[in-house]
Amino acid sequence: MGEFDLITRYFQRPAKRSPLGVGDDCALLAPAPGMQLAVSCDMLVEGRHFLSTVDPARLGHKALAVNLSDLAACGAKPLAFTLALALPGVDEPWLEAFSRGLFALADEHGCELVGGDTTRGPLNICITVFGEVPAGAALLRSGAHAGDDIWVSGTLGDARLALEAFRGTLSLPADVFAQARMRMEQPTPRVALGQALRGKASAAVDVSDGLVGDLGHILASSKVGATLDADAATGVIAAAASCGLGTEILRTCALSGGDDYELVFTAPPAARAAVEQAGRESTTRVTRIGRIDAEAGLRIVDAGGAPVAQRFGSFDHFV
């Protein structure tokens, strides 16, 4: 099978909402009047972002999910995406599963594939996603104020827990591993929550590199500091705690593990009921995990308010 047959068979579907989709030199998009285009791009590289043994359907899901997560963090509604793919060769069962996982998530969000690029090379997947948001209403990293609450969606640390189990640095009971693995391989982008938070949250970012690092982007952009509860938002990890894993490793996963694709956002205390309502509307758990301070820096405390001495880093491709 050649390049163009591959595209036609696995990636070309009739455009439904875009004026022009796959097959010409450009795609055409038509954002509604009064809306701004929100654009984001993330790449997944074999061995760095995913294990070579991953189920290709889950990989198709994740490649789009990490991009939809950026739209969610801006409060944007997904419209369309492009897919740049480097493949070592034509593996039809792999392409069938990858495209099935990809389109299942795309259809869930009404986000259509409008173009891309396909080349031979080491397996590499790069998606650019386009969304729309009412002009001036995008959630930014720069809007947090002293006194705001810090919230997080879902739970943190599960993906890193699974990665460490894959690496063999810790072991988990089969049921805990199965849950954590799903969170690593098929994250749920918080798209509905992001849109429901427009006009309520003062700042937002999605957690890809770990809570401490990504909250750090809000603090730097907003020129504020924060106090954070170390243990407020653990999920599968809470189950892992009962399997005898130490606090230090669990906190490392939750606070600097990365690959969470949850939203961390700030909102004034007066908006607490509105934030909880946004969580209910989007059937997404939201948890208050700290507050924004005027004083610069990040202070991490335990449930009793005592400072946590452990230091937390964040994912960086070059450090």
Ligand SMILES: Nc1ncnc2c1ncn2[C@@H]1O[C@H](COP(=O)(O)OP(=O)(O)O)[C@@H](O)[C@H]1O
């Ligand atoms: N090669 C690049 N050229 C231009 N902008 C880039 C490049 N790589 C990253 N960026 C931009 O730098 C910022 C931080 O990137 P990143 O940490 O990847 O964001 P995110 O975690 O939201 O994916 C984003 O605004 C992104 O668009």
Ligand SMILES: Cc1ncc(C[n+]2csc(CCOP(=O)(O)OP(=O)(O)O)c2C)c(N)n1
């Ligand atoms: C094989 C493998 N190694 C490591 C990780 C963990 N990991 C890889 S990239 C990353 C951070 C997010 O990736 P990045 O490219 O920085 O995304 P962005 O912040 O741009 O959204 C994490 C936690 C993984 N998921 N799989």
Ligand SMILES: [Mg+2]
């Ligand atoms: Mg990125």
